[in-house]
Amino acid sequence: xxxxxxxxxxxxxxxxxxxxxxxxxxxxxxxxxxxxxxxxxxxxxxxxxxxxxxxxxxxxxxxxxxxxxxxxxxxxxxxxxxxxxxxxxxxxxxxxxxxxxxxxxxxxxxxxxxxxxxxxxxxxxxxxxxxxxxxxxxxxxxxxxxxxxxxxxx
Amino acid sequence: xxxxxxxxxxxxxxxxxxxxxxxxxxxxxxxxxxxxxxxxxxxxxxxxxxxxxxxxxxxxxxxxxxxxxxxxxxxxxxxxxxx
Numbered sequence: 001x002x003x004x005x006x007x008x009x010x011x012x013x014x015x016x017x018x019x020x021x022x023x024x025x026x027x028x029x030x031x032x033x034x035x036x037x038x039x040x041x042x043x044x045x046x047x048x049x050x051x052x053x054x055x056x057x058x059x060x061x062x063x064x065x066x067x068x069x070x071x072x073x074x075x076x077x078x079x080x081x082x083x084x085x086x087x088x089x090x091x092x093x094x095x096x097x098x099x100x101x102x103x104x105x106x107x108x109x110x111x112x113x114x115x116x117x118x119x120x121x122x123x124x125x126x127x128x129x130x131x132x133x134x135x136x137x138x139x140x141x142x143x144x145x146x147x148x149x150x151x152x153x154x
Numbered sequence: 155x156x157x158x159x160x161x162x163x164x165x166x167x168x169x170x171x172x173x174x175x176x177x178x179x180x181x182x183x184x185x186x187x188x189x190x191x192x193x194x195x196x197x198x199x200x201x202x203x204x205x206x207x208x209x210x211x212x213x214x215x216x217x218x219x220x221x222x223x224x225x226x227x228x229x230x231x232x233x234x235x236x237x
Binding site: 118 | 235
């Protein structure tokens with residue numbers, strides 16, 4: 001049911017969210033999230049995202065199946081970019097449709113937490129002077145956030 | 155089996171993929187890491203702290219005690235930082 005795309009290109013978040021409700025009368029809520037490349041110190045030229053082709057799509061689809069088992073969803077749409085992404089550009093998109101907003105909000109948040117901690121993507125920073133930094137370390141808060149959705153940790 | 159390496163594991167090993175033929179005594183992901191560490195300096199650096207490296211077997215996340223029997227594709231990579 002979930003549509004999953006991993007691509008180099010940008011996307012249109014409005015159209016992608018709207019697509020979940022188009023030509024349907026049972027959708028009462030679409031919750032969408034857009035993640036952007038953010039520059040903290042004013043020196044970031046771009047983030048470079050490496051991924052594991054094949055596994056990454058399967059892993060996101062597995063997370064979507066878990067979300068469907070947990071909430072009554074009517075559709076999900078996930079896009080994650082790879083390659084170089086400059087500050088201010090969109091990196092990731094998650095949208096979930098349901099009859100009611102509660103399920104849509106919760107499932108969108110779960111999918112984002114899974115994307116951060118389980119989808120095989122790795123980021124590194126490229127500075128404006130051309131220097132390539134080391135690989136970005138995972139944040140403990142992301143692991144804690146994702147842990148909320150583990151079996152038994154409702 | 156085919157081995158894939160990503161991010162700093164790939165950089166330290168010095169290649170993105172290769173064919174591995176571990177001996178029969180190598181039964182788990184943990185055994186495979188211990189065996190790879192003996193293959194040279196790059197591998198030793200990549201797998202210096204085995205707990206810092208994640209693995210996937212046939213494109214599914216796997217723990218170090220998971221069996222590699224019958225596996226066609228093994229991948230090693232750092233903790234993920236998507237989103």
